[in-house]
Amino acid sequence: MRIAVCVKSVPDAGSARRIDGGTKRLDRSADGVLNPYDANAIEEALRIQEATGEGEVVLVSLGPEKALDGIRKGLAMGADRVVLVSDDAAAGSDLVATSYALAKALERENADLVLFGQQASDSDGAVLWAAVADRLRRPLISQVAELTVSGSSVTGKRQTENGYDTIQAPLPAVVAVSDAINEPRYPSLKGIMGAKKKPQDIVSLADIGAEAGRAGEAGSKTTVLTLSPPPPRGDSKKIEDDGTAAEQIVAFLEEKKLL
Amino acid sequence: MKTLVFLETVDGKLHAGSLGVLSRAAKLGGEVAGVVIGSGVAGLAEGAGAYGAQVVYVADDARLESALPQPRVDVIAGLVTAQGFDNVLFAQSVLASDLAAGLAARLEAGVNWDLAGVEERGGELIGTRAALGDSVYVEVAWKGTPRIGIVRSGTYAAEETGGSARVENAAIELQDFSTAAVLVSQDRAEQSGPSIEEADIIVAGGRGLGAAEHFKLAEELAEVLGGAVASTRAVVDAGWYPYATQVGQTGKTITPKLYIGLGISGAIQHKVGMQGSGTIVSINKDGHAPIFDYSDLGIVGDLHTIVPKLVELLRARG
Numbered sequence: 399m400r401i402a403v404c405v406k407s408v409p410d411a412g413s414a415r416r417i418d419g420g421t422k423r424l425d426r427s428a429d430g431v432l433n434p435y436d437a438n439a440i441e442e443a444l445r446i447q448e449a450t451g452e453g454e455v456v457l458v459s460l461g462p463e464k465a466l467d468g469i470r471k472g473l474a475m476g477a478d479r480v481v482l483v484s485d486d487a488a489a490g491s492d493l494v495a496t497s498y499a500l501a502k503a504l505e506r507e508n509a510d511l512v513l514f515g516q517q518a519s520d521s522d523g524a525v526l527w528a529a530v531a532d533r534l535r536r537p538l539i540s541q542v543a544e545l546t547v548s549g550s551s552v553t554g555k556r557q558t559e560n561g562y563d564t565i566q567a568p569l570p571a572v573v574a575v576s577d578a579i580n581e582p583r584y585p586s587l588k589g590i591m592g593a594k595k596k597p598q599d600i601v602s603l604a605d606i607g608a609e610a611g612r613a614g615e616a617g618s619k620t621t622v623l624t625l626s627p628p629p630p631r632g633d634s635k636k637i638e639d640d641g642t643a644a645e646q647i648v649a650f651l652e653e654k655k656l657l
Numbered sequence: 658m659k660t661l662v663f664l665e666t667v668d669g670k671l672h673a674g675s676l677g678v679l680s681r682a683a684k685l686g687g688e689v690a691g692v693v694i695g696s697g698v699a700g701l702a703e704g705a706g707a708y709g710a711q712v713v714y715v716a717d718d719a720r721l722e723s724a725l726p727q728p729r730v731d732v733i734a735g736l737v738t739a740q741g742f743d744n745v746l747f748a749q750s751v752l753a754s755d756l757a758a759g760l761a762a763r764l765e766a767g768v769n770w771d772l773a774g775v776e777e778r779g780g781e782l783i784g785t786r787a788a789l790g791d792s793v794y795v796e797v798a799w800k801g802t803p804r805i806g807i808v809r810s811g812t813y814a815a816e817e818t819g820g821s822a823r824v825e826n827a828a829i830e831l832q833d834f835s836t837a838a839v840l841v842s843q844d845r846a847e848q849s850g851p852s853i854e855e856a857d858i859i860v861a862g863g864r865g866l867g868a869a870e871h872f873k874l875a876e877e878l879a880e881v882l883g884g885a886v887a888s889t890r891a892v893v894d895a896g897w898y899p900y901a902t903q904v905g906q907t908g909k910t911i912t913p914k915l916y917i918g919l920g921i922s923g924a925i926q927h928k929v930g931m932q933g934s935g936t937i938v939s940i941n942k943d944g945h946a947p948i949f950d951y952s953d954l955g956i957v958g959d960l961h962t963i964v965p966k967l968v969e970l971l972r973a974r975g
Contacts, residue, residue, distance in 0.1 A: 416793075417788065494765060497761075525770060528726060528758035532762040535832070537834055540755050558724065559909075560667065560668075564840070578893075620767035623783065637956060638957045643966075648970050648971065656858075
């Protein structure tokens with residue numbers, strides 16, 4: 399069984415995130431790390447692979463070449479290889495353009511199961527899987543808190559506003575997992591050392607049979623017009639606990655007349 | 658402008674969030690239609706007229722009974738193509754998000770999500786959304802039509818204006834892959850104790866509590882403040898706390914006067930359900946937790962030492 403996990407390199411949560419005023423895109427000059435939510439999808443793929451004792455886990459991503467630095471963590475966890483679609487013409491892709499390029503790369507992999515994590519930590523996007531599933535013409539199960547693969551079908555426990563729905567779909571299928579589905583493993587030292595030697599294919603849009611005009615900014619159907627500071631939240635304070643945090647909370651609540 | 662609003666049904670009723678978006682669409686001007694999709698839902702369609710729909714399309718079919726997105730993409734894509742809608746708007750929900758994104762791919766259309774507002778400007782639709790943990794407000798637009806928008810839950814209230822709608826049947830042509838995923842069983846959440854949606858004070862516990870038994874800290878703090886305890890998806894999925902207390906994208910939306918978050922990182926999943934709270938106080942040992950971006954008072958520290966002391970101080974005040 400081949401499992402493709404769609405992953406993304408995102409700016410490190412510790413770095414100050416900003417949107418470039420000129421391009422109106424997220425400034426990605428900071429070091430990239432694996433989107434933390436993708437680790438849950440990789441972990442789930444590895445568990446399926448371990449349970450069946452066969453198959454391959456391939457990470458599929460879209461981004462600049464340096465995105466490999468962040469994505470390599472997935473290889474260190476145990477994934478077998480990476481396919482990174484990297485092309486100047488793919489920069490600035492919105493959801494519809496990203497889903498197009500990603501689906502083209504996934505078609506080439508012909509995976510039995512395509513997994514997504516719950517969201518991207520940088521854009522807060524949490525809908526890409528549905529667009530990819532539609533392009534691949536495959537059944538979709540999202541918001542999955544428990545996943546079982548048996549034979550030719552996949553069963554997911556999907557959380558909705560009203561409780562849990564158990565959904566079954568035939569393979570090949572697309573599944574988006576929640577960050578509560580598992581506790582992702584830490585890469586071992588051996589895993590980290592071995593990651594660099596695993597296959598890491600950088601492919602262009604042409605390599606995957608994608609039209610440049612349908613990816614990147616040219617293929618995007620949304621635009622950002624203006625950026626502005628948010629309406630102020632009043633005096634917001636962040637303090638490190640020096641042993642008096644409880645007293646400071648009480649004083650704050652008194653001041654706000656909330657007690 | 659011609660706008661279509663997806664009217665989600667929950668427990669045999671039109672969802673208030675969708676009706677809020679419909680009310681907003683009516684104010685944008687132009688033609689406004691709604692679409693109701695499900696099994697045994699035809700009777701609900703006419704009611705949407707009171708919220709501004711001139712026409713309500715109905716797709717009522719046994720194959721549409723489960724709340725799954727893909728067959729609904731088929732119905733709406735057919736409707737948009739046949740009727741030439743400029744805008745297709747959704748109230749954010751688990752179902753609507755998947756549906757909107759699937760529709761975007763099907764129609765090669767732009768989708769903007771998490772919109773905190775939509776308005777018409779010179780014949781164009783403009784949306785507003787917060788980005789980077791609410792540190793930037795962004796005005797977004799669409800290239801070409803249809804324009805697909807997912808509006809943040811709770812943004813617009815449903816307003817009855819007393820109109821009536823013409824009801825028409827929508828064509829139902831479903832793709833094989835769209836009906837391949839099927840609902841096997843359902844586990845509905847049961848409501849117990851006071852509703853977190855009514856409480857003025859909420860103490861919410863997240864994974865940072867460390868273990869199920871540590872919810873006792875949240876319960877003690879809620880008790881002394883006269884509030885209720887809420888939770889996040891992570892702890893509910895882990896079985897630490899009941900689903901009825903979950904706040905966020907796949908849970909409840911709350912608007913208390915005071916929200917205190919214990920060990921909650923504040924990812925978008927949780928945030929969309931509590932960002933309307935009056936005053937937000939959070940305690941988390943991770944100084945980079947996104948919740949600090951929108952807290953009025955953020956404490957970087959160990960909740961296991963801070964909360965017991967806080968409870969003691971509050972008890973002493975009487």
